[in-house]
Amino acid sequence: MHWSFRLVRIFGIEIKIHVTFFLLLAWIGWLYHRSGGTPAAIDGVLFVILIFVCVLLHELGHALAAAHFGIKTPDITLLPIGGVARLERIPEKPSEEIAVTVAGPAVNIIIAAVLWIAIGLTSGFPDPQTLQQTELPMSVRLFAVNIWLVIFNAIPAFPMDGGRLLRALLALRMDYARATQIAASIGHGIAFLFFIVGLWWNPMLILIAVFVYFGASSEAAMAQMRSISKGLRVSGAMVTKFEALPLAATLHEAVDALLRTSQHEFPVTDQDGQVRGILTRDDMIAALRKSGPETPVGEVMRTNIPSVPQSMLFDRAFAVMQQCSCPALPVLDSLGRLVGLFTPENVGEMIMVQSALGARGRAVRSRAA
Ligand SMILES: [Zn+2]
Numbered sequence: 001m002h003w004s005f006r007l008v009r010i011f012g013i014e015i016k017i018h019v020t021f022f023l024l025l026a027w028i029g030w031l032y033h034r035s036g037g038t039p040a041a042i043d044g045v046l047f048v049i050l051i052f053v054c055v056l057l058h059e060l061g062h063a064l065a066a067a068h069f070g071i072k073t074p075d076i077t078l079l080p081i082g083g084v085a086r087l088e089r090i091p092e093k094p095s096e097e098i099a100v101t102v103a104g105p106a107v108n109i110i111i112a113a114v115l116w117i118a119i120g121l122t123s124g125f126p127d128p129q130t131l132q133q134t135e136l137p138m139s140v141r142l143f144a145v146n147i148w149l150v151i152f153n154a155i156p157a158f159p160m161d162g163g164r165l166l167r168a169l170l171a172l173r174m175d176y177a178r179a180t181q182i183a184a185s186i187g188h189g190i191a192f193l194f195f196i197v198g199l200w201w202n203p204m205l206i207l208i209a210v211f212v213y214f215g216a217s218s219e220a221a222m223a224q225m226r227s228i229s230k231g232l233r234v235s236g237a238m239v240t241k242f243e244a245l246p247l248a249a250t251l252h253e254a255v256d257a258l259l260r261t262s263q264h265e266f267p268v269t270d271q272d273g274q275v276r277g278i279l280t281r282d283d284m285i286a287a288l289r290k291s292g293p294e295t296p297v298g299e300v301m302r303t304n305i306p307s308v309p310q311s312m313l314f315d316r317a318f319a320v321m322q323q324c325s326c327p328a329l330p331v332l333d334s335l336g337r338l339v340g341l342f343t344p345e346n347v348g349e350m351i352m353v354q355s356a357l358g359a360r361g362r363a364v365r366s367r368a369a
Pocket residue numbers: 058059062104105153161
């Protein structure tokens with residue numbers, strides 16, 4: 001994720017924090033300072049930091065459960081809206097997904113239980129009559145936060161844990177894509193309900209509704225892609241007829257290639273045939289305006305684009321492309337030679353073709369039945 005800082009490394013997992021999180025801290029500090037001076041500001045900021053420690057432990061719960069099934073978690077990012085553990089892949093078996101999903105909220109239940117015992121042993125819980133006042137001890141507030149995290153995550157809608165749990169439970173009885181579709185529809189229904197209730201009651205619910213709506217949609221799209229491309233390799237879907245530009249070529253030559261072909265992205269190679277970057281149509285036009293047709297393409301091309309082996313699974317390559325938001329990925333053979341281009345158009349066409357074939361297969365099967 002862009003604009004994130006590395007904080008620490010725990011169990012080989014990079015813990016990152018998004019820059020907006022510091023804005024949240026500054027805002028909370030300022031808000032509390034206005035009402036209660038420096039002690040209140042310190043208390044408020046400390047409370048927010050402790051909330052995020054609980055969120056981090058929740059995400060570590062997911063990550064460690066995933067590690068148990070041999071799935072790595074490269075990083076966990078803390079955002080003002082919560083944490084995101086980026087798992088290398090989704091567990092294959094529904095039973096594994098259930099375990100990984102439940103592990104997060106289970107951590108919060110443990111924290112809440114520990115706090116509950118600690119509060120009981122020390123000051124005791126405050127009288128419910130006084131609960132409306134803000135002067136609650138930190139331990140009681142943190143207890144409430146952990147209970148809230150469990151309840152919030154139990155909402156059966158993506159991207160909450162409840163949505164994943166629902167999908168995994170459905171997947172025990174049907175195929176993964178269908179289970180995701182049903183779970184996503186339920187998520188859309190919940191988003192709609194939250195939106196309506198939010199209009200009358202609490203604007204915060206509208207925000208959650210939007211969050212849930214997009215979460216459900218993207219999860220459904222990802223599951224559809226995964227089921228369509230199951231077992232498919234990059235080599236089966238890449239563009240193999242394309243032009244590459246030599247490193248020494250000028251923008252003038254690049255424009256010629258742009259007009260001559262239907263390509264929008266051009267790999268740029270050195271004299272050994274190694275890929276050095278990708279030149280996009282938009283970058284080409286922008287540079288043409290700025291520095292003229294004699295500019296070498298090597299000065300304009302994007303160089304931070306990863307290449308993928310042709311044997312890579314289609315959905316993995318798609319994830320790589322999404323993560324770097326790359327316009328195209330160069331595809332290499334086992335000797336490191338450029339043999340193809342993997343583009344968003346490829347992915348779109350592949351989905352269209354495969355879903356047409358899938359629909360036809362279903363029609364044939366239902367006729368047979
Ligand atoms: Zn979770």
